[in-house]
Amino acid sequence: MLAVLQMELQHLPGFRDFYPEDRAWLNYIFECWRTTAANFGFAEYDGPTLESTDLYKKKSGEELKSQLFRFEDQGGRDVCLRPEMTPTLARLVAARERDFKKPIKWFSISPFFRFEKPQKGRLREFYQINCDLIGDNSLASDAELISLAINLLRGFGLTSRDFSVRLSNRNLWSDFLKRHDVPVDRTAEFLSIIDKLGREEETRLAQKLTAFNLTLDQIHSFLATPTDQLPGFEELFREFRWRGVEDFCELDLTIVRGLDYYSGLVFELFDRGRENRALGGGGRYDKLIEVISDGSVDLPAAGFAIGDVVLRNFLEELPHTRALAAERMVKRALRGYIVIASESQRSEAVKLATRLREAGISVDFPLEATKVGKQFQTAESLGTQYAVVVGQEWPQVRLKNLRTREESVVLEAELENNLKLEN
Amino acid sequence: MLAVLQMELQHLPGFRDFYPEDRAWLNYIFECWRTTAANFGFAEYDGPTLESTDLYKKKSGEELKSQLFRFEDQGGRDVCLRPEMTPTLARLVAARERDFKKPIKWFSISPFFRFEKPQKGRLREFYQINCDLIGDNSLASDAELISLAINLLRGFGLTSRDFSVRLSNRNLWSDFLKRHDVPVDRTAEFLSIIDKLGREEETRLAQKLTAFNLTLDQIHSFLATPTDQLPGFEELFREFRWRGVEDFCELDLTIVRGLDYYSGLVFELFDRGRENRALGGGGRYDKLIEVISDGSVDLPAAGFAIGDVVLRNFLEELPHTRALAAERMVKRALRGYIVIASESQRSEAVKLATRLREAGISVDFPLEATKVGKQFQTAESLGTQYAVVVGQEWPQVRLKNLRTREESVVLEAELENNLKLEN
Numbered sequence: 001m002l003a004v005l006q007m008e009l010q011h012l013p014g015f016r017d018f019y020p021e022d023r024a025w026l027n028y029i030f031e032c033w034r035t036t037a038a039n040f041g042f043a044e045y046d047g048p049t050l051e052s053t054d055l056y057k058k059k060s061g062e063e064l065k066s067q068l069f070r071f072e073d074q075g076g077r078d079v080c081l082r083p084e085m086t087p088t089l090a091r092l093v094a095a096r097e098r099d100f101k102k103p104i105k106w107f108s109i110s111p112f113f114r115f116e117k118p119q120k121g122r123l124r125e126f127y128q129i130n131c132d133l134i135g136d137n138s139l140a141s142d143a144e145l146i147s148l149a150i151n152l153l154r155g156f157g158l159t160s161r162d163f164s165v166r167l168s169n170r171n172l173w174s175d176f177l178k179r180h181d182v183p184v185d186r187t188a189e190f191l192s193i194i195d196k197l198g199r200e201e202e203t204r205l206a207q208k209l210t211a212f213n214l215t216l217d218q219i220h221s222f223l224a225t226p227t228d229q230l231p232g233f234e235e236l237f238r239e240f241r242w243r244g245v246e247d248f249c250e251l252d253l254t255i256v257r258g259l260d261y262y263s264g265l266v267f268e269l270f271d272r273g274r275e276n277r278a279l280g281g282g283g284r285y286d287k288l289i290e291v292i293s294d295g296s297v298d299l300p301a302a303g304f305a306i307g308d309v310v311l312r313n314f315l316e317e318l319p320h321t322r323a324l325a326a327e328r329m330v331k332r333a334l335r336g337y338i339v340i341a342s343e344s345q346r347s348e349a350v351k352l353a354t355r356l357r358e359a360g361i362s363v364d365f366p367l368e369a370t371k372v373g374k375q376f377q378t379a380e381s382l383g384t385q386y387a388v389v390v391g392q393e394w395p396q397v398r399l400k401n402l403r404t405r406e407e408s409v410v411l412e413a414e415l416e417n418n419l420k421l422e423n
Numbered sequence: 424m425l426a427v428l429q430m431e432l433q434h435l436p437g438f439r440d441f442y443p444e445d446r447a448w449l450n451y452i453f454e455c456w457r458t459t460a461a462n463f464g465f466a467e468y469d470g471p472t473l474e475s476t477d478l479y480k481k482k483s484g485e486e487l488k489s490q491l492f493r494f495e496d497q498g499g500r501d502v503c504l505r506p507e508m509t510p511t512l513a514r515l516v517a518a519r520e521r522d523f524k525k526p527i528k529w530f531s532i533s534p535f536f537r538f539e540k541p542q543k544g545r546l547r548e549f550y551q552i553n554c555d556l557i558g559d560n561s562l563a564s565d566a567e568l569i570s571l572a573i574n575l576l577r578g579f580g581l582t583s584r585d586f587s588v589r590l591s592n593r594n595l596w597s598d599f600l601k602r603h604d605v606p607v608d609r610t611a612e613f614l615s616i617i618d619k620l621g622r623e624e625e626t627r628l629a630q631k632l633t634a635f636n637l638t639l640d641q642i643h644s645f646l647a648t649p650t651d652q653l654p655g656f657e658e659l660f661r662e663f664r665w666r667g668v669e670d671f672c673e674l675d676l677t678i679v680r681g682l683d684y685y686s687g688l689v690f691e692l693f694d695r696g697r698e699n700r701a702l703g704g705g706g707r708y709d710k711l712i713e714v715i716s717d718g719s720v721d722l723p724a725a726g727f728a729i730g731d732v733v734l735r736n737f738l739e740e741l742p743h744t745r746a747l748a749a750e751r752m753v754k755r756a757l758r759g760y761i762v763i764a765s766e767s768q769r770s771e772a773v774k775l776a777t778r779l780r781e782a783g784i785s786v787d788f789p790l791e792a793t794k795v796g797k798q799f800q801t802a803e804s805l806g807t808q809y810a811v812v813v814g815q816e817w818p819q820v821r822l823k824n825l826r827t828r829e830e831s832v833v834l835e836a837e838l839e840n841n842l843k844l845e846n
Binding site for chain 2: 009010011012013015016017018019020022023024026027035036038039040041043044045046047048049050051052067069071072073074075077079081088091092094095096101103105106108111113115125136138140141144147151239242243244292293332334347350351354357358360361362363364367368377378381382
């Protein structure tokens with residue numbers, strides 16, 4: 001019976017409940033993202049949680065990912081919980097592209113759904129910030145996006161010692177394949193081998209390469225090409241220097257990204273630590289809007305996404321980012337708890353709470369007669385900064401800073417100034 | 424072909440795309456809600472978008488609402504897109520109730536899904552703020568919740584001329600039925616008749632009442648009972664006066680709320696205007712947590728929800744709330760656009776943008792060489808407050824306020840102060 005009950009009180013596997021401490025983390029992450037994206041001139045948009053399955057068929061050429069939450073709705077429509085943002089974005093842009101000056105710089109923060117085997121850092125419902133720059137295919141727009149991605153992580157106190165951006169360009173591999181007489185239609189198959197470099201046994205990879213008449217040595221020699229011999233990278237790194245983010249960026253031709261629609265630039269954000277986790281990534285997808293709109297709108301585009309799950313794990317592990325998060329979240333805690341020491345003053349206490357709340361100060365008080373000691377316990381358990389003791393001395397009240405233990409007696413009319421967030 | 428294309432570029436019926444102007448509205452509503460709820464000492468939580476269908480079966484006693492987005496996931500589970508928050512909240516509280524001091528005061532802002540016929544104010548995906556107060560069944564907690572509901576709307580500039588709270592108590596009807604010898608198990612059936620008062624023909628209602636041995640006159644005479652003869656209402660209104668919200672509140676015994684799980688207090692927030700729309704509502708559900716937890720946790724509770732769809736329509740219709748929304752949203756527009764008048768200064772312009780963004784000021788600039796006139800057009804179309812013209816005079820720059828048309832020449836090092844939000 002107990003086992004059944006516990007199961008029934010749980011969320012579905014791979015999904016999450018957000019108790020206040022978890023939702024505070026999410027709010028911290030989202031607010032930091034929103035502020036940085038807005039500072040870069042990106043405007044927030046969003047789409048629906050549910051989309052027609054056709055939208056994803058288009059992108060992947062009828063072959064659908066196996067991990068979709070896909071079903072038939074009551075109206076007989078084939079629908080999906082969105083597994084990613086890019087097709088929705090392409091749909092939005094294609095439908096109203098003339099209404100917006102180019103480049104379009106948009107971001108969104110939304111939940112996504114994939115039926116995967118739940119594990120550390122991978123869930124069935126997760127949040128992502130998606131940032132896209134549409135209608136410009138300059139190196140400056142690539143640099144702008146990568147700089148935004150870096151600053152979305154720097155906002156949490158992460159430095160170039162903590163993470164890096166590994167970047168590449170799929171066109172470099174296209175040129176390489178052309179030089180080695182590999183047909184264009186085998187590019188995807190080839191890139192899936194490059195994607196596994198360092199993660200699969202060399203002998204296995206070498207064997208796969210024979211199908212392309214290529215050796216592992218040829219691959220390694222190409223991977224070692226200096227930046228100044230790769231078209232565009234000198235200019236890109238100059239743009240990074242102007243933006244103060246060059247220390248974060250490194251060339252890594254093994255980065256090819258899984259999704260088929262990427263063209264040109266691709267990049268991934270990596271934890272530099274032992275675990276070497278991917279925190280996010282993206283790239284250029286110049287042809288996707290044309291595909292989604294059946295050829296009616298043709299705009300170059302690039303974008304990236306960063307997820308919340310791996311990021312929160314990362315921020316909780318590093319002492320300096322954990323401390324910064326705690327400091328910022330404390331500011332969101334309840335500001336004042338009104339301790340009612342004398343029930344005859346209840347009406348004054350409630351009116352005081354009402355005034356303070358209307359002045360933008362978060363306060364609470366006991367709804368029923370409660371012992372003073374228990375009221376202080378409640379205040380402490382809520383992480384409150386100040387206790388305000390209302391008793392017979394009204395309109396004088398006792399103000400106690402619950403963190404420093406300092407106490408003073410003030411007039412109730414002065415409380416608003418005392419409780420403002422600057423103190 | 425065009426019709427097909429247009430259909431494919433659309434969202435599903437009853438769902439919404441949020442282009443930046445729509446997402447700005449949502450952010451305005453959500454931020455205002457978050458601030459007010461936090462000021463009242465409510466902590467934010469959330470649950471998953473998808474829940475096991477069992478969770479909803481429990482609440483409604485195996486009879487499920489027809490408008491669920493319900494399906495079988497790839498793991499063979501019977502799941503639902505959440506149609507409302509209360510069962511999830513009850514699940515969260517029941518699972519960890521000992522970790523939290525009572526009363527638990529929580530709120531959430533989340534999307535919900537119901538397969539309804541889309542119409543004005545009613546969609547298949549919509550957002551709600553849900554506020555709940557758990558572990559206290561005092562009249563003060565009812566007053567606290569209703570006061571929060573009122574202030575969640577006042578935050579948008581709505582006054583007691585614009586909306587009211589109509590409140591009632593289901594126990595009054597239970598007592599009435601007892602006095603008239605109607606069996607308890609027919610309460611729900613009876614309340615569904617009261618729910619239709621004023622919306623269905625009187626002769627029809629009178630006919631339905633005969634099944635209860637009651638007349639319409641008896642109902643109308645009960646509805647006219649003065650507040651001071653109804654237990655608890657005098658005390659409740661005293662609590663409202665302390666909180667300064669008495670002008671918003673009126674007794675209305677015809678309010679019974681549709682959902683079966685309500686006990687005691689019930690209330691609805693109504694537009695006072697011609698359309699008399701419901702903006703939200705809630706009530707007490709003292710037994711629901713016990714039901715959801717199969718009897719393991721028994722806590723009194725009350726809560727309410729306000730939706731985003733009707734609210735935004737309402738705020739856009741009233742001149743004073745529309746103006747306030749516009750004023751607050753303008754503050755979120757881009758602060759500065761750096762006009763690059765001389766390409767030789769591009770690197771300085773990009774570095775300047777980087778410094779300003781790091782100082783928390785939102786700025787943008789052209790990614791490629793662009794005519795000065797066109798750059799100003801872009802700045803205007805983005806609703807930017809200031810244009811900053813970088814040219815041969817560097818480090819002197821021209822600062823133009825695009826709203827007042829005022830111009831001045833300043834040193835680039837002074838820009839940060841000039842562009843701060845206070846100006």
